[in-house]
Amino acid sequence: MSTIQNSNTAAAGTAAADHKKPVRPGTVIIYLFLVFMAVIYLAPLVWIVLVSLKDNAGVNTDPFGWPGVLHFENYVQAFTMGKLGYAILNSLLVCGVTLVVSLFLGCMASFAIARMKWKLSEFINTFFMIGLMVPVHCILIPLFVRFAHLGLTNSRFGLMIPYITFSLSTVIFLMVNFFRSMPGEIFEAAAIDGCSIYRIFFTIAVPLSRTGLFVAGIMTFVGNWNELLMAMVFISDPMKKTLPVTLTYFVGPYATNYVQMFAAIVIAIAPTITVYCMFSNQIVDGLTAGAVKG
Amino acid sequence: MDRILRDKKAIFIFVAPALTLFIVVLVIPIFQMIFYSFCNYAALTPPEFIGWANYKKLFTNDQTFRIALKNSIFFMIFSAVTQQVIGLFLAVLLTNIKRGRNLFKNIIYLPCVLSSAALGLLWAFLFNPKIGINALLAKFGVRGPLWLMDSKGFIPLPMWVIAFVALWQYVGQNMMLYMAQITGISKELYEASYVDGANKRQSFRYITMPLVRPMVITSLSLNCIGSLKFFDLVYNMTQGGPNHRTEVLATELYAEGFNYFKYGYASAISVVLLIMCLAVTLIIRKAIKVETYES
Numbered sequence: 190m191s192t193i194q195n196s197n198t199a200a201a202g203t204a205a206a207d208h209k210k211p212v213r214p215g216t217v218i219i220y221l222f223l224v225f226m227a228v229i230y231l232a233p234l235v236w237i238v239l240v241s242l243k244d245n246a247g248v249n250t251d252p253f254g255w256p257g258v259l260h261f262e263n264y265v266q267a268f269t270m271g272k273l274g275y276a277i278l279n280s281l282l283v284c285g286v287t288l289v290v291s292l293f294l295g296c297m298a299s300f301a302i303a304r305m306k307w308k309l310s311e312f313i314n315t316f317f318m319i320g321l322m323v324p325v326h327c328i329l330i331p332l333f334v335r336f337a338h339l340g341l342t343n344s345r346f347g348l349m350i351p352y353i354t355f356s357l358s359t360v361i362f363l364m365v366n367f368f369r370s371m372p373g374e375i376f377e378a379a380a381i382d383g384c385s386i387y388r389i390f391f392t393i394a395v396p397l398s399r400t401g402l403f404v405a406g407i408m409t410f411v412g413n414w415n416e417l418l419m420a421m422v423f424i425s426d427p428m429k430k431t432l433p434v435t436l437t438y439f440v441g442p443y444a445t446n447y448v449q450m451f452a453a454i455v456i457a458i459a460p461t462i463t464v465y466c467m468f469s470n471q472i473v474d475g476l477t478a479g480a481v482k483g
Numbered sequence: 484m485d486r487i488l489r490d491k492k493a494i495f496i497f498v499a500p501a502l503t504l505f506i507v508v509l510v511i512p513i514f515q516m517i518f519y520s521f522c523n524y525a526a527l528t529p530p531e532f533i534g535w536a537n538y539k540k541l542f543t544n545d546q547t548f549r550i551a552l553k554n555s556i557f558f559m560i561f562s563a564v565t566q567q568v569i570g571l572f573l574a575v576l577l578t579n580i581k582r583g584r585n586l587f588k589n590i591i592y593l594p595c596v597l598s599s600a601a602l603g604l605l606w607a608f609l610f611n612p613k614i615g616i617n618a619l620l621a622k623f624g625v626r627g628p629l630w631l632m633d634s635k636g637f638i639p640l641p642m643w644v645i646a647f648v649a650l651w652q653y654v655g656q657n658m659m660l661y662m663a664q665i666t667g668i669s670k671e672l673y674e675a676s677y678v679d680g681a682n683k684r685q686s687f688r689y690i691t692m693p694l695v696r697p698m699v700i701t702s703l704s705l706n707c708i709g710s711l712k713f714f715d716l717v718y719n720m721t722q723g724g725p726n727h728r729t730e731v732l733a734t735e736l737y738a739e740g741f742n743y744f745k746y747g748y749a750s751a752i753s754v755v756l757l758i759m760c761l762a763v764t765l766i767i768r769k770a771i772k773v774e775t776y777e778s
Contacts, residue, residue, distance in 0.1 A: 230590050326756060333740075454602075
């Protein structure tokens with residue numbers, strides 16, 4: 190919103206009657222470049238869909254051409270042979286439970302950190318931010334050993350525990366900023382009227398923070414939906430694996446069933462793209478809002 | 484009213500569940516990991532303290548670790564430089580246009596939310612030595628390189644390919660952060676500068692650059708930590724091959740820990756990774772001075 194717009198308003202001031210601003214060559218070059226970028230970003234995604242509808246012979250002879258006959262059975266095979274149906278259900282279950290629990294716990298903690306008055310609040314807030322700096326890889330081995338003792342490996346519940354923990358950092362990071370940006374008078378007024386702190390939280394703070402919760406929710410859900418390493422380590426039963434792990438079965442120098450692989454890729458990324466298209470502005474704005482204030 | 488907001492019991496109830504989970508699942512395992520890194524610990528035998536031996540072996544006698552370290556550092560520097568520069572460039576470009584800004588912004592940001600495991604498969608196919616891009620090149624009579632199978636050079640070709648794919652996928656993140664920062668700059672500043680006779684380049688140099696600086700810290704830290712712990716794309720594109728030439732710290736850690744079950748040794752790699760992440764964050768915070776401007 191900066192330079193060109195400003196110079197345009199300045200130009201409009203000097204040549205006031207000029208309705209149609211002349212299109213400047215600079216603008217044309219910028220748009221050509223942006224269209225070029227958009228093609229770089231969208232072409233591979235369109236191409237995945239095209240390949241997923243071919244047969245294997247067609248992929249080998251002419252991978253970039255238009256598919257002649259549409260082979261929708263690739264999708265059916267990817268679902269049945271690649272066990273993608275189970276993978277999607279597992280992913281939904283793990284990510285869904287993680288989403289609800291981490292939002293609930295994170296929201297409570299953020300409210301106490303941002304809005305209640307106690308000495309350690311800043312320290313605890315910084316402490317939760319460790320989770321954003323420490324890579325998951327670092328706790329993988331101790332956690333795996335511990336979980337193996339407790340019988341939590343190879344269980345979807347066991348996978349949820351580290352997911353919830355790492356999501357907490359993100360949720361608290363976003364929600365503390367969100368609660369702090371709210372006017373504090375609402376809470377103080379409610380407190381003066383004799384409202385208990387729990388009622389303040391559940392009937393005032395939570396409903397008012399829906400936008401923040403939405404962003405935090407999308408962020409944790411997308412992050413966990415795409416998470417590969419922990420899911421690979423913690424779960425070995427093919428029926429319990431999540432979507433990204435199932436996709437790795439299609440990797441390797443000897444994997445030759447390309448059409449199924451591409452059908453699987455489409456199935457894996459289509460839900461994310463749909464959600465993204467529906468809420469892209471909120472997602473993008475929300476994600477940056479959190480980062481900017483921090 | 485103050486009494487209610489200072490209610491110790493309520494604070495405890497609110498914070499305790501999250502804090503407990505955090506300590507048990509994150510903090511205690513970090514210390515355990517540091518302890519394991521000084522142990523000879525294979526999956527089936529109990530850990531046995533051996534001092535610095537794991538680290539000695541890592542830094543003196545492990546060719547693969549050296550490759551992984553080199554690749555990770557290359558990857559971090561490449562990502563930091565390219566993603567910051569291109570991200571800022573795109574942000575400036577997009578904040579300067581009126582029509583279609585959201586459209587282009589959303590398109591460029593899209594791969595950031597997609598599964599890199601899935602996108603890795605796509606790019607692995609495109610850079611296959613026989614099919615994909617090389618098939619296209621062959622039509623024009625050009626014999627393409629081996630791409631992901633090439634193993635020559637200090638930084639082998641597959642590493643460059645992966646780095647460019649990562650650039651493609653994640654540059655939107657930096658662009659978004661910078662865009663948010665630039666749109667936050669008051670328009671009056673620019674207007675004042677034009678009144679004073681500044682041109683666009685000058686206003687970029689003297690207004691935009693200093694004012695986006697706080698964002699450089701956030702964006703660069705995220706960028707560096709993200710590329711140090713990079714795993715998905717490498718695993719799905721090359722699995723560390725050919726001949727361990729594209730191993731990075733995360734894939735090396737995974738291989739030592741969960742293919743060979745050398746828990747102690749893998750823990751030593753985690754410690755190196757953790758120290759690198761913390762060091763990079765600290766260095767960035769110290770190196771980039773932020774002056775606060777009153778707005």
